[in-house]
Amino acid sequence: MSSRTGKPAFRSAAWRISLWATLAFTCGTIVVFIFLDRFVASDIQRRSDAWLSGEVGVLGDVAERTPNDALYNRVVGEVAELASREVPNRAVSHETTNDSVFFLQTGRDGALKLWVGDGDGQAHLQAIQAHTFEVGRPLSIRVRGYAIPFRVATDIMNDGGRVYLGLSERDQRRVVFNLRTRFFVLWLSLVLLGFAIVFFTSRRTLSHVRKIAEAASHIGESDLQMRVPTTPGNDEIAQLALTLNRMLDRIEISVHQLHTITDSLAHDLRSPLTAIRGKLETSLALREAEQAEPIVSAIEELDRLTDFLNKSLDVAEAKADALRLRPTTIDVDELLRAMIALYEPSMNDKDIGIHLHSPGPIYIVGDEGLIHRMVANLFDNELKHLAEGCNVDVYLHQDDDMARLVLRDNGPGFDSEVLAQLFTKVVKGRHSTGHGLGLPFVDAVVRAHAGAISAENNEDGGAKLVLTLPLAPRESHQGQTAHAG
Amino acid sequence: MTICSFAEGWPLRAVRYQPHSGFKERFQKTAMTGCSSELKSERSCAPACVLSANILCMRLLIVEDEHDIRAFLQQALSEAGYAVDLARDGKTAEGLAKVNTYDILIVDLGLPDQDGINLITSLRQMGVQAPVLILSARRSVDDRVRGLEQGGDDYLTKPFALAELLARLRNLLKRNVPAGIELTRLRVQDLELDLLRREATRSGQPLQLTPQEFVLLEYLCRNAGRVVTRSMILDKVWGMRIQPDTNVVDVHIYRLRGKVDGNGQWPLIRTLRGVGYVLQDR
Numbered sequence: 160m161s162s163r164t165g166k167p168a169f170r171s172a173a174w175r176i177s178l179w180a181t182l183a184f185t186c187g188t189i190v191v192f193i194f195l196d197r198f199v200a201s202d203i204q205r206r207s208d209a210w211l212s213g214e215v216g217v218l219g220d221v222a223e224r225t226p227n228d229a230l231y232n233r234v235v236g237e238v239a240e241l242a243s244r245e246v247p248n249r250a251v252s253h254e255t256t257n258d259s260v261f262f263l264q265t266g267r268d269g270a271l272k273l274w275v276g277d278g279d280g281q282a283h284l285q286a287i288q289a290h291t292f293e294v295g296r297p298l299s300i301r302v303r304g305y306a307i308p309f310r311v312a313t314d315i316m317n318d319g320g321r322v323y324l325g326l327s328e329r330d331q332r333r334v335v336f337n338l339r340t341r342f343f344v345l346w347l348s349l350v351l352l353g354f355a356i357v358f359f360t361s362r363r364t365l366s367h368v369r370k371i372a373e374a375a376s377h378i379g380e381s382d383l384q385m386r387v388p389t390t391p392g393n394d395e396i397a398q399l400a401l402t403l404n405r406m407l408d409r410i411e412i413s414v415h416q417l418h419t420i421t422d423s424l425a426h427d428l429r430s431p432l433t434a435i436r437g438k439l440e441t442s443l444a445l446r447e448a449e450q451a452e453p454i455v456s457a458i459e460e461l462d463r464l465t466d467f468l469n470k471s472l473d474v475a476e477a478k479a480d481a482l483r484l485r486p487t488t489i490d491v492d493e494l495l496r497a498m499i500a501l502y503e504p505s506m507n508d509k510d511i512g513i514h515l516h517s518p519g520p521i522y523i524v525g526d527e528g529l530i531h532r533m534v535a536n537l538f539d540n541e542l543k544h545l546a547e548g549c550n551v552d553v554y555l556h557q558d559d560d561m562a563r564l565v566l567r568d569n570g571p572g573f574d575s576e577v578l579a580q581l582f583t584k585v586v587k588g589r590h591s592t593g594h595g596l597g598l599p600f601v602d603a604v605v606r607a608h609a610g611a612i613s614a615e616n617n618e619d620g621g622a623k624l625v626l627t628l629p630l631a632p633r634e635s636h637q638g639q640t641a642h643a644g
Numbered sequence: 645m646t647i648c649s650f651a652e653g654w655p656l657r658a659v660r661y662q663p664h665s666g667f668k669e670r671f672q673k674t675a676m677t678g679c680s681s682e683l684k685s686e687r688s689c690a691p692a693c694v695l696s697a698n699i700l701c702m703r704l705l706i707v708e709d710e711h712d713i714r715a716f717l718q719q720a721l722s723e724a725g726y727a728v729d730l731a732r733d734g735k736t737a738e739g740l741a742k743v744n745t746y747d748i749l750i751v752d753l754g755l756p757d758q759d760g761i762n763l764i765t766s767l768r769q770m771g772v773q774a775p776v777l778i779l780s781a782r783r784s785v786d787d788r789v790r791g792l793e794q795g796g797d798d799y800l801t802k803p804f805a806l807a808e809l810l811a812r813l814r815n816l817l818k819r820n821v822p823a824g825i826e827l828t829r830l831r832v833q834d835l836e837l838d839l840l841r842r843e844a845t846r847s848g849q850p851l852q853l854t855p856q857e858f859v860l861l862e863y864l865c866r867n868a869g870r871v872v873t874r875s876m877i878l879d880k881v882w883g884m885r886i887q888p889d890t891n892v893v894d895v896h897i898y899r900l901r902g903k904v905d906g907n908g909q910w911p912l913i914r915t916l917r918g919v920g921y922v923l924q925d926r
Binding site: 422425426429430431432433434435436437438439440441443444451452454455456458459461462463465466469483485497498500501502504505508528531532535538539542543 | 710712713716717719720723754781782786789801802803804805806856878882883884885886887888889890891892895896899917918919
């Protein structure tokens with residue numbers, strides 16, 4: 160898609176849609192994860208607390224029942240050591256140096272009585288003494304020298320001493336961390352996959368819309384018999400194509416009707432005109448000069464009438480966007496030079512100067528005959544309306560993808576009451592001698608070529624007409640110049 | 645006059661020639677009244693006379709349903725020297741084409757019994773080779789192209805100037821003649837054009853012409869003795885099919901005339917009001 164339209168993918172509607180969809184999806188999954196994470200973390204906590212409380216009870220029991228003799232430390236130590244091997248969520252690598260569990264017994268006075276664990280237990284004792292423990296409610300404490308806090312449960316023995324069982328939160332954290340990592344990887348791939356799916360689906364859907372738009376714009380400019388491509392199924396896109404095609408059917412029918420009407424009108428008017436003109440011409444051949452004058456002027460009137468008829472039909476067809484074009488690639492610069500060469504002597508006769516300001520060849524695609532007649536109309540207008548000694552400047556340049564033609568004179572300018580509706584209907588200036596179809600015809604031709612026209616009066620007097628016409632696609636005239644060369 | 649025109653390169657194709665009723669008389673009449681007394685007044689050298697000479701022995705079929713148009717075409721073309729047959733519908737035309745061999749056909753597109761283009765197609769299938777000039781009230785480029793694609797050789801929109809019709813008929817007939825030697829010099833009376841060096845002289849005196857004026861004069865010379873209309877000049881010299889409602893062509897002709905006929909010489913370029921211009925070859 161992007162390669163054909165020249166538009167990068169990240170500026171397409173499909174890109175925007177997928178971005179928003181992905182954003183919504185991302186937010187949703189994050190909320191779900193936070194909830195899940197809380198739930199899992201608290202569940203792990205609950206399970207290790209339950210283990211701690213259970214074990215500390217058992218150890219307290221053992222410590223109480225064991226006779227306080229030389230073997231006491233060893234027996235209780237062994238039991239504590241065994242218990243520490245059943246730590247929940249335990250990683251296999253911590254088999255030899257067990258620093259994740261400690262057992263601590265204090266006497267009635269709070270002094271350290273028995274220590275099973277990593278180090279001498281003083282740091283742990285200090286940390287425990289800084290907190291107030293209740294039986295059955297484990298607490299998290301920080302121990303100097305350890306980065307990760309311990310979860311500690313306690314039990315009170317009959318002699319008033321206490322046993323403490325501490326479990327490092329390291330393993331618990333590792334489990335949660337592993338869970339989070341896996342979730343993150345899964346989440347990231349889901350988001351990317353979702354983005355890709357949404358992007359490609361919407362791009363595929365929108366490419367139908369784009370094709371329809373392309374076809375529709377093409378139809379508008381050239382051929383009414385074409386139709387936009389339809390897609391199978393009955394979704395919105397298919398409906399859009401069907402509706403457009405039905406609309407085109409109707410337009411084609413009305414344009415066809417208009418052509419039929421104008422054709423029959425033209426036929427009904429042209430046939431008698433032909434007969435009259437022919438009769439006049441043949442009778443002209445038989446007359447002497449003095450008798451010929453009325454016939455000559457009748458022929459001239461007839462030609463004006465024919466011209467009026469032709470222009471009226473053209474304007475009528477163009478107003479209905481039904482002007483029939485036969486487009487070729489035209490160099491406007493060359494065309495203007497030829498037209499100016501044709502008109503310059505007439506202008507010079509009236510002491511009117513005409514000058515072309517052009518940067519060189521500028522190519523458009525258009526109906527050469529119509530463009531010729533359009534420029535002839537413009538120049539005829541200047542010839543008819545300018546007083547002696549005036550100047551016409553014709554500027555041709557290139558604006559983005561449009562050819563811009565500016566016609567500027569220093570004559571009387573447009574009548575203010577005429578200016579507003581110059582192109583819309585048949586209007587004539589107060590001193591105009593034409594039939595008033597000149598500028599509507601120019602407007603019609605410009606619009607049939609997908610261009611635009613505007614008229615204004617210069618600040619320093621004089622009229623200014625600005626015509627824009629779309630440039631030819633690059634390859635069409637490159638081929639032509641190559642051929643010419 | 646006739647000998648002169650044959651010498652211009654028109655081959656005698658008199659094999660199939662059958663005198664058209666009244667043709668001889670009319671020809672003699674035009675030859676006497678028109679061309680022998682042409683110096684009496686400007687009007688007397690009327691287009692029909694000026695154009696008549698070349699077309700001897702050419703047989704022509706007009707297929708046209710409008711009586712008035714048929715009538716004046718018959719009159720004008722007979723005066724121009726063609727042997728004219730008439731048909732008011734496609735069926736009659738086909739019947740006539742079976743019996744006779746025509747050098748050229750004029751076919752109107754809007755016939756009562758069928759479309760003119762269908763008629764051309766079926767005539768071509770019957771083996772009619774002659775060039776066909778299409779007459780039509782339809783003016784759009786589409787119709788023109790369709791007509792030319794379907795076997796027509798030229799296309800003229802109604803209403804038309806007689807001079808243009810005659811010029812087109814002449815061109816169509818010329819197409820059937822093998823191309824002659826490419827001219828390098830044109831000579832009309834004491835006017836001479838060197839087509840290679842793009843120089844013109846009148847009575848040996850060089851004329852200072854712009855390139856455009858030279859092309860215009862060349863076109864007039866190539867059609868010396870025949871009327872050319874303004875739209876023909878615009879089409880052939882400038883390559884534009886336009887109908888200016890100002891006098892652009894007249895000004896060009898006026899300037900050219902100033903240079904060609906300027907030095908008190910007798911006028912070569914003559915205006916026929918309501919019709920066009922003619923470069924007189926006599």
